[in-house]
Amino acid sequence: MQPKILAKNVNVAYGDRQTLFGIDLEIAPQKVTALIGPSGCGKTTFLRCLNRMNDLIPTCKVEGTITLDGQDIYDKSVDVEVLRRRIGMVFQKANPFPKSIYENVAYGPRIHGLAKTKADLDAIVEKSLRRAGLWDEVHDRLDSQGTGLSGGQQQRLCIARAIAIEPEVILMDEPCSALDPIATAKIEELMNELKQRYTIVIVTHSMQQAARVSDTTAFFHLGYLVETGATADMFTNPQDERTEAYITGRIG
Amino acid sequence: MTDTNKTSLTRESLPGLNRRYRAERRFHLVGKMAVAFSLAFLTFLIGSIVYQGIGAFFQTEVRLEVPQEMIAEHGDDGFTLLRQSMLHNLPDAKGRSARREAYKMAGEGSDIELLSAIADQQTQAAVVTVWIPVSDDIDMAYKSDFAPDMLGSFSDRQKGWLDTWVADDRLRMSFNTGFLVNGDSRDPERAGIGGALMGSIFTLVVCLVLSFVIGILAAIYLEEFAPKNKLTAFLEVNINNLATVPSIIFGLLGLAVFLNTFGLPRSSALVGGMVLSLMTLPTIIIASRVALQSVPPSIREAALGLGATHIQAVFHHVLPLALPGMLTGTILGMARALGETAPLLMIGMVAFIADPPSSFMDPTSALPVQVYLWADSPERAFAEKTSGAIIVLLLFLFVMNLTAIILRKKLEKKW
Amino acid sequence: MPQEHIVKAYDDQLADLDRTIAEMGGLVEKLLSDATNSVVNYDVELAKQTIASDKRIDACEQEIVEGATKLLALRQPMAADLRKVIATIRLSNDLERMGDYAKNISKRVITISQSPILSSISRSVERMSKMVEDMIREVLDAYIQGDVAKAHQVIYSDEDVDRLHTSLFREILTYMMEDPRNITACTHFLFIAKNIERIGDHATNIAEQIHFIVEGDTFDNHHESKDKSATIVAEL
Numbered sequence: 064m065q066p067k068i069l070a071k072n073v074n075v076a077y078g079d080r081q082t083l084f085g086i087d088l089e090i091a092p093q094k095v096t097a098l099i100g101p102s103g104c105g106k107t108t109f110l111r112c113l114n115r116m117n118d119l120i121p122t123c124k125v126e127g128t129i130t131l132d133g134q135d136i137y138d139k140s141v142d143v144e145v146l147r148r149r150i151g152m153v154f155q156k157a158n159p160f161p162k163s164i165y166e167n168v169a170y171g172p173r174i175h176g177l178a179k180t181k182a183d184l185d186a187i188v189e190k191s192l193r194r195a196g197l198w199d200e201v202h203d204r205l206d207s208q209g210t211g212l213s214g215g216q217q218q219r220l221c222i223a224r225a226i227a228i229e230p231e232v233i234l235m236d237e238p239c240s241a242l243d244p245i246a247t248a249k250i251e252e253l254m255n256e257l258k259q260r261y262t263i264v265i266v267t268h269s270m271q272q273a274a275r276v277s278d279t280t281a282f283f284h285l286g287y288l289v290e291t292g293a294t295a296d297m298f299t300n301p302q303d304e305r306t307e308a309y310i311t312g313r314i315g
Numbered sequence: 316m317t318d319t320n321k322t323s324l325t326r327e328s329l330p331g332l333n334r335r336y337r338a339e340r341r342f343h344l345v346g347k348m349a350v351a352f353s354l355a356f357l358t359f360l361i362g363s364i365v366y367q368g369i370g371a372f373f374q375t376e377v378r379l380e381v382p383q384e385m386i387a388e389h390g391d392d393g394f395t396l397l398r399q400s401m402l403h404n405l406p407d408a409k410g411r412s413a414r415r416e417a418y419k420m421a422g423e424g425s426d427i428e429l430l431s432a433i434a435d436q437q438t439q440a441a442v443v444t445v446w447i448p449v450s451d452d453i454d455m456a457y458k459s460d461f462a463p464d465m466l467g468s469f470s471d472r473q474k475g476w477l478d479t480w481v482a483d484d485r486l487r488m489s490f491n492t493g494f495l496v497n498g499d500s501r502d503p504e505r506a507g508i509g510g511a512l513m514g515s516i517f518t519l520v521v522c523l524v525l526s527f528v529i530g531i532l533a534a535i536y537l538e539e540f541a542p543k544n545k546l547t548a549f550l551e552v553n554i555n556n557l558a559t560v561p562s563i564i565f566g567l568l569g570l571a572v573f574l575n576t577f578g579l580p581r582s583s584a585l586v587g588g589m590v591l592s593l594m595t596l597p598t599i600i601i602a603s604r605v606a607l608q609s610v611p612p613s614i615r616e617a618a619l620g621l622g623a624t625h626i627q628a629v630f631h632h633v634l635p636l637a638l639p640g641m642l643t644g645t646i647l648g649m650a651r652a653l654g655e656t657a658p659l660l661m662i663g664m665v666a667f668i669a670d671p672p673s674s675f676m677d678p679t680s681a682l683p684v685q686v687y688l689w690a691d692s693p694e695r696a697f698a699e700k701t702s703g704a705i706i707v708l709l710l711f712l713f714v715m716n717l718t719a720i721i722l723r724k725k726l727e728k729k730w
Numbered sequence: 731m732p733q734e735h736i737v738k739a740y741d742d743q744l745a746d747l748d749r750t751i752a753e754m755g756g757l758v759e760k761l762l763s764d765a766t767n768s769v770v771n772y773d774v775e776l777a778k779q780t781i782a783s784d785k786r787i788d789a790c791e792q793e794i795v796e797g798a799t800k801l802l803a804l805r806q807p808m809a810a811d812l813r814k815v816i817a818t819i820r821l822s823n824d825l826e827r828m829g830d831y832a833k834n835i836s837k838r839v840i841t842i843s844q845s846p847i848l849s850s851i852s853r854s855v856e857r858m859s860k861m862v863e864d865m866i867r868e869v870l871d872a873y874i875q876g877d878v879a880k881a882h883q884v885i886y887s888d889e890d891v892d893r894l895h896t897s898l899f900r901e902i903l904t905y906m907m908e909d910p911r912n913i914t915a916c917t918h919f920l921f922i923a924k925n926i927e928r929i930g931d932h933a934t935n936i937a938e939q940i941h942f943i944v945e946g947d948t949f950d951n952h953h954e955s956k957d958k959s960a961t962i963v964a965e966l
Binding site: 271 | 734740806946
């Protein structure tokens with residue numbers, strides 16, 4: 064199958080400090096790809112390269128090519144707003160806007176002009192909240208503050224906000240790191256449903272989570288992509304010693 | 316040396332603990348004393364100003380009976396009517412010097428009050444009863460309850476008349492609206508802070524519009540869009556330095572640039588506002604940048620991650636969250652501008668201006684300058700006016716700060 | 731695995747499993763040796779002791795299953811650790827079966843002791859038992875050291891046991907044909923030989939588990955079984 068995202072020989076440096084070295088990674092469509100590795104291994108940096116969030120850091124230099132459906136996303140002709148509309152992102156800390164639940168979800172479609180009428184927008188908001196599994200919990204209080212929800216609900220609101228603009232890829236940066244196990248389970252179940260429609264790349268510190276939700280796992284260590292493989296193989300019989308040492312809890 | 320008793324939980328079981336507690340209590344005590352000290356000073360300051368200034372809001376009036384025929388005769392000449400009325404009410408004033416002393420019992424400008432009081436009554440009664448302001452000396456004496464040192468300037472005859480007025484209950488205190496609406500005057504009875512108040516308001520409006528708009532735009536640009544290089548670092552250092560420059564320097568700058576180069580009208584609220592906005596800009600820029608920095612980056616990232624442009628992210632999400640902080644900074648800057656005198660002196664707002672301004676280009680005074688001017692005046696009654704003006708200035712500041720707090724509470728969003 | 735876990739208690743728990751497996755292996759080896767000795771020497775007393783000592787092996791198995799369950803629940807082992815814990819459970823099961831077979835040998839001593847001595851068969855049984863005891867020792871060493879080559883050696887040496895079993899089977903048949911009075915003892919010796927052969931098979935299983943622990947895949951034993959006893963016909 065044609066990979067959705069293809070990274071070839073990606074090097075990233077912040078100023079003089081290189082953080083990623085020659086990353087080659089294929090991300091398959093409609094699959095969950097987990098990026099795991101100890102803190103500071105470059106997995107989040109790599110994730111943020113995929114929708115060019117690193118552009119915000121002036122000292123950050125990205126070399127090599129990353130393609131989305133065969134198109135180089137770092138090409139001069141690429142508009143970063145259009146790219147981010149196609150590659151959405153969910154962050155580590157749930158960060159709903161301090162506005163109503165409705166406004167949170169409606170913001171993306173509104174700035175991209177996805178809804179012609181109020182009814183269209185209502186429909187998008189409802190559909191997104193339903194897909195994020197939040198509709199039943201909030202449909203009677205869409206006007207209340209998004210920041211008033213519980214941590215898990217806030218994170219699902221952020222997912223709803225991300226999918227409201229119908230991206231093709233959703234990047235998730237440790238989306239459950241601040242959530243309790245039940246809220247985490249809900250989001251994991253949600254990922255399972257979302258992958259029917261979207262390509263998901265998730266950075267996680269929890270190996271168990273990577274094992275539970277992902278189809279493919281990529282292990283990063285000290286800026287190198289050490290090993291990539293089917294998740295089931297990675298967690299029962301990894302090929303690289305460093306992977307083995309990491310997932311069995313011997314290096315961190 | 317006592318052994319530490321490890322099984323006990325009492326204070327005595329740990330040597331040195333009592334000493335630590337004592338040190339803590341001492342510290343508490345010193346802190347409380349410091350607070351009490353400053354509170355006492357503040358109370359004393361406000362108390363003394365209010366005590367001295369409250370009188371400025373009131374004026375002593377005397378009741379005069381004016382016969383209808385006198386009104387018919389001198390109705391179009393207030394000056395003469397007043398003099399005639401005074402003589403009519405002080406029948407024992409015979410002879411030139413006695414008459415002159417009788418005239419002096421009425422306040423300067425009371426003729427206008429008299430005419431308008433008669434016009435207001437619209438009565439055809441044989442004798443019209445009106446209340447008119449007394450002279451500033453009588454006013455001061457009456458307010459001090461005829462303290463002996465206030466009576467030095469009166470002749471024995473005048474003292475006698477005062478005694479009869481008091482005995483006949485012809486003196487009263489009334490609220491002095493003139494103090495709030497009149498312009499400045501050489502006569503303490505007629506001097507008001509209306510002109511200075513209007514001048515201050517006009518000046519602040521100019522200052523607010525200029526410094527808020529420019530300050531916030533500059534802050535947004537510097538914080539969100541400007542490349543982080545040597546030039547912007549240099550700018551930043553300079554802005555921080557400007558905030559500490561003595562205000563009189565800004566006055567000199569205003570004098571040189573706005574008055575001499577651009578030829579804008581001297582003493583006008585426009586120039587005053589422009590000079591004050593120069594002074595408050597650094598404060599507002601710094602406060603606004605801090606407010607912008609305190610918006611969590613996650614909000615910015617959330618918007619950018621949805622494909623919003625940088626401008627959209629800033630104006631849709633960051634700015635609304637930073638606005639309360641920016642407003643607070645601005646209003647505090649305004650409050651400082653309101654109390655500022657030095658730069659205004661340099662651009663001529665210290666001149667004696669009798670009429671309240673009606674536009675931004677009119678020459679005007681400002682509250683703190685008015686305080687400064689009155690404090691300099693020799694007449695005894697101006698001391699009271701000075702304190703009165705300070706009370707108004709303080710009230711103005713209080714209202715502004717209250718507005719800042721209310722605005723912030725209203726706009727503040729929780730997340 | 732060269733490094734220790736970051737969580738020391740994890741290492742301790744894994745080491746506990748290893749220790750119990752080693753103890754169990756030692757017991758099984760001793761049990762087999764005692765059982766064989768009791769058969770060879772017609773030592774009914776030793777046989778009874780042997781039967782009793784199987785209880786400890788069962789207890790060890792229980793310990794391992796409990797320890798492994800706890801480890802799975804609390805530590806969520808991954809990769810080599812996961813394989814080790816899974817293999818340990820299966821290993822303990824193998825060892826327990828081996829203990830049962832050895833016990834079964836001892837049970838037959840009382841019956842055999844009432845029959846005429848068949849010293850030739852005894853010697854062959856003893857030889858076979860020694861071979862299997864060596865296998866057990868080797869496979870336990872391989873387990874403790876994580877030595878795949880040694881484990882493979884054990885798998886191959888099972889072929890010798892199978893060959894010996896085939897020839898012993900034939901020998902026993904011959905004895906039975908010679909004299910029907912030998913049939914009772916010989917039948918029991920058939921079972922004893924079979925039990926020893928089965929113990930060897932379980933040792934092979936263990937060796938395959940070691941391969942799984944270390945290599946992460948299943949051992950592909952392409953050697954054909956050398957135990958031909960199934961096809962032997964008594965030619966009258």
